Amino acid sequence: MRPRHVALAVALAAVWGFNFVVMQVGLRHFPPLLYAALRFGLAAFPALLFVGRPGVAWRWVLGVAGAIGIGQFGLLLVGMKLGMPAGLASLVLQASAVFTVVFAVLLLGERLTTRRVVGLGIAFVGIFLVAVDFGLSAPLLPFLLCVGAAAAWGLGNVIQRRATPPDSLRFMVWVSALSAPPLLLLSVLVEGVPTISFELEGWLSLGYVAFISTLGGFGVWGWLLKRYDASTVAPYSLLVPVFGLTSAALFAGESVSAVDVAAGILVVSGVLYAGTRARTTPPARELASLKV
Template structure:
């Protein structure tokens, strides 16, 4: 891997991590759902001006927006407001990969290989250990809201795949 690619990956991770600090700061000034709405309004405005109409059915645009925009960020910000620290929230939300794989089986007809099944089982085990370790340190409701945000993100990922013109049949392959 080239040094430039490593630098880009490290930079992206830093921006991603710092994003949670910014969200925590924003929650001091705005209610969680208003903050999520403002975030996406500011992101959507330039897209409407410069990107144009999506080339996919509106049902997928709305489903993706509802899960990724409203549910994911709404639940995440509610969880952070309820006491989930930003660093831990950034870690817990990553279990979206598990939920994406889990939703891909019934909704896309994907057949996971044995490595994915083992990997998912290990990841769920890690989530269970994290839940046990956090008992009392972080409010359970805050933790569950962040896990709910990860569920919404996973479902949104599947909706985006369904929306893709080349995979609209529901298959992962092109």
């Protein structure tokens, strides 16, 4: 990846890392499925009135809405509501990088290079260290829900890569629009008649996750997926727990140990190694690999 695109991917990881603390705040005011429905509803309207059609077949929009909108965020928020801490949730969700690479190889026929395998291995040593340091103290069900959310995100990455929407922001608006109604229906069926909170803290949380994390974040993510292989972009999601753990320590009072710091260094090193090409790569070959 080009240096400015690497910087963009790292900045996006910071936005998504802080997102876990923000969601934890929002879940104090809303049930999880209702919170997800409101998140995507706000991301879709009124933007839906101005963006035009998604520019890809509707099956791709529905696929990403099902995988990311309903699958990833529905499972993640329910898991967090059931007791998954923000820092640990940000960590477990990054298993999506592995699921993305596996799905990309199986469904898209992308090549799995030795460099990417080594880089992902280094990064996941870091994630394993953090998991051991936390002691996996969260209940089993919330943990499994977050693993399911990671798998759904990985599948959504590959579907979006296959769709190659011409405008990532417009595509995400439509994904949000198609995610909100089924999430609202699930909320009514599972959580009962919605009770809307009018406290400012809850709505500020929704504003961040709807406009900054969802529209802005997934717009940038889709833009990167359009230009690079999914297995090149996906490892940058491994930086999210570094920012997630830091945010949880600063704003939620979660402790960060020396093991966490060492693990963060491993994650960053592994991601950078997996996502960059060897110096010996000829410039012409590098240019030819870009999906413009």
